[in-house]
Amino acid sequence: MLTADIPTRADLVRRASELAPLLKKNAAxxxxxxxxxxxxxxxxAEAGLFKLRVPKRYGGYETDTRTLVEVAAELxxxxxxxxxxxxxxxxxxxxxxxxxxxxxxxxxATPDVRICGTLSPSAFAAPVDGGIVVxxxxxxxxxxxxAHWQEIIAVQPTPDGxxxxxxxxxxxxxxxxxxxxxxxxxxxxGSVSTVAQDLFVPQERIIPLPAILQGQYASELNADSxxxxxxxxxxxxxxxxxxxxxxxxxxxxxxxxxLPGRTLTYTAYExxxxxxLTHHQVAEASLKIDQAGFHAFRLADLVDAKxxxxxxFSLQERARARADMGAVVRLAKEAVEILASASGGSSIYKxxxxxxxxxxxxxxxxxxxxxxxxxxxxxGRVLCGLEPNTLYx
Numbered sequence: 230m231l232t233a234d235i236p237t238r239a240d241l242v243r244r245a246s247e248l249a250p251l252l253k254k255n256a257a258x259x260x261x262x263x264x265x266x267x268x269x270x271x272x273x274a275e276a277g278l279f280k281l282r283v284p285k286r287y288g289g290y291e292t293d294t295r296t297l298v299e300v301a302a303e304l305x306x307x308x309x310x311x312x313x314x315x316x317x318x319x320x321x322x323x324x325x326x327x328x329x330x331x332x333x334x335x336x337x338a339t340p341d342v343r344i345c346g347t348l349s350p351s352a353f354a355a356p357v358d359g360g361i362v363v364x365x366x367x368x369x370x371x372x373x374x375x376a377h378w379q380e381i382i383a384v385q386p387t388p389d390g391x392x393x394x395x396x397x398x399x400x401x402x403x404x405x406x407x408x409x410x411x412x413x414x415x416x417x418x419g420s421v422s423t424v425a426q427d428l429f430v431p432q433e434r435i436i437p438l439p440a441i442l443q444g445q446y447a448s449e450l451n452a453d454s455x456x457x458x459x460x461x462x463x464x465x466x467x468x469x470x471x472x473x474x475x476x477x478x479x480x481x482x483x484x485x486x487x488l489p490g491r492t493l494t495y496t497a498y499e500x501x502x503x504x505x506l507t508h509h510q511v512a513e514a515s516l517k518i519d520q521a522g523f524h525a526f527r528l529a530d531l532v533d534a535k536x537x538x539x540x541x542f543s544l545q546e547r548a549r550a551r552a553d554m555g556a557v558v559r560l561a562k563e564a565v566e567i568l569a570s571a572s573g574g575s576s577i578y579k580x581x582x583x584x585x586x587x588x589x590x591x592x593x594x595x596x597x598x599x600x601x602x603x604x605x606x607x608x609g610r611v612l613c614g615l616e617p618n619t620l621y622x
Contacts, residue, residue, distance in 0.1 A: 235285065236277065238296040244276040245303035252307035253582075259310050259417030260585065263410050269311055270375045274341040278304075278315055282322040284451060287337040291456050293536075294464065294529040298471040302525075305475020306482065309589035310417025312472040314372040317418075319468045321346030321380040325398060326457050327446040332434050336378055336398060345372045345401075346380030348465075348598070348621065350394040350438070352425060354383035360431040361385060363397070366407075371420040376401050379423060382438060394438040397430045404428070414592025442620055444541075455536035462622055463542060463550035467532045469599060470525040470557040476590045477518045477561035483582040484511070484568045491573065501573075510571040514564040521560035528553040547622045548611040555604030562590050 236244070255269050273279060281297060283289020297319060305312035321344040325336050336342060352365020363383045370379065379399055384392045405424040410416070436447055444460050451457040491501040498504045528550055535542055542550075569576065569587045576583050593599055598621065611617060 235290050238292070238299060241276075241278070241281070241290070241292065241296055242299050242303050245278065245300045248272055248276060248304065248311075249307035252304065252311045256308040256310065256417065256582070256585065257580065259308070263408075263416050264374050264419030265311060265314055265372070265417055267375075270343075273311065273315055279318055279322075279341050279343055282319045282326070282456070283337060283342070284326060284333070284454070284457075286450065287333070288340075289337075291454065293456065294467045294532040295526065297468050298474070298525050298529045301468075301471025302475040302478065305472040306479040307475075308417070309472060309476045309479070309586065309593075310415055312475055313415055313589075313593070314375075314418050316468050316472050317371040318343050318345065318376070320465050321378075323457070323464055323468070324380050324396065324441070324461065325378070326451050327441060327448055327461075328398065328436060329433055329447045330450045332398060333448065333450075339377050342378065343372065343376045344378045344380060344398075345370050345376040348382060350382040350384050352381060352383040354385040354395055354397075354430075356385060357429070360429055361395070361397070361435060363399075363425045363428045363430055366422055366424045368409075368422045369420045370423050371415075371418040373401070373406055373421050373423055374419050379404060381425070396436050396438050396441055398434045399425070399428060399430055412592065414588035414590075416588075439620065442622075455533070455539075457536075458539060459532055459536045460542055460547065463528070463532050463535075463547060465598070466550045466554040467525075467529045470528060470554055473557050473561045473590065473593055473599075474518070474521050474525050476586050476593070477514075477521060477564045480565045480568045480583055480586045480590075481511075481514060481518060483586065484514075484572060487572070487576075487581070494573070501571075507571060510567050514567040517560045517564040517567070521557045521564070524553040524556040524560070528557075544617070544622075545611055548608045548617065551598070551604040551622065552608035554599055555601035555608075558590075558594050558599050559601035562594050565590050 251272055255266050259265050280289040281292045285291045301312050301316045347367045351367055352363050354361040354363050381397050382394055385395050387393050407422040410421045441461055488502050493501050501507050565587055569583050572583045
């Protein structure tokens with residue numbers, strides 16, 4: 230694919246911005262349906278937003294991490310569920326690019342291929358001739374209903390009596406989807422459970438998870454690409470924060486849009502915009518959003534710089550990547566809470582966007598890899614000279 234055919238970062242952000250009217254129109258319906266509408270998926274595909282982490286040789290854009298953050302932030306400004314689902318697809322797509330090139334040929338043969346996935350080792354793998362047989366269930370699989378493939382994690386016994394987590398790629402047609410996604414937040418993401426029953430996976434579509442987390446990848450053609458020679462967890466962290474930043478920006482947009490003509494009931498203020506309390510609330514929320522942006526872009530720029538230079542991440546940099554992700558979540562959530570508190574009693578109606586944004590960002594903050602407290606503890610542990618107490622770094 231010629232470089233001239235690849236859109237610039239500005240082009241991709243503009244495309245995401247142009248989708249805003251459609252995403253806003255469909256947001257409430259996606260909540261009711263507990264999944265994105267086919268129309269939304271088709272529009273995201275038409276804009277090329279599922280191609281950001283697909284290698285150029287397959288017609289993808291192979292974009293840098295900063296672009297992921299900016300595009301997801303623009304999508305999240307309009308609808309958190311659409312942004313979250315899109316960014317979640319980017320992570321397993323990146324992971325697919327670590328597999329042998331023959332596996333990539335198979336997966337990326339599908340135009341606008343969508344790959345969902347998980348990092349949770351909640352299934353068991355039994356070795357057999359030519360591969361493994363997998364049985365188990367994975368929850369919180371965002372975008373599964375519109376995906377073509379799923380990246381799975383399963384635990385395989387080893388000859389020494391231990392267990393080895395392995396990562397594998399399987400077609401969605403080989404999995405059962407359990408429609409159990411009935412939640413208070415991120416309802417539109419369709420983050421259902423999937424089930425494997427006696428599923429055979431060939432050896433070439435299997436990689437030990439510790440090898441992936443240590444940067445021991447199986448692709449030869451992607452080995453020298455700045456996009457694919459960086460560690461998985463910092464990439465996953467940077468791929469996720471744009472949605473959160475966008476949710477906070479969307480909350481500020483929604484608040485300011487409703488502000489003209491609003492009063493402060495049971496006060497002498499005829500206009501909420503004239504109240505000093507409102508000024509403090511808007512200023513504080515805006516500054517927290519700016520601070521969240523600092524951490525999001527510091528994280529993205531670190532990943533990109535390391536990829537371009539071909540440098541190893543230090544342990545402290547790996548831990549800080551997760552801490553930056555946690556900081557984005559904490560600051561964005563605090564900003565949304567301020568704006569939701571300032572939005573008045575009428576904001577609890579379902580057609581007022583701030584209530585959906587509040588529930589979505591609450592759901593994000595509870596995600597095991599994005600929780601600010603968990604990430605702060607990990608970063609502080611490493612800063613204090615202790616070894617990390619997780620593989621996911």
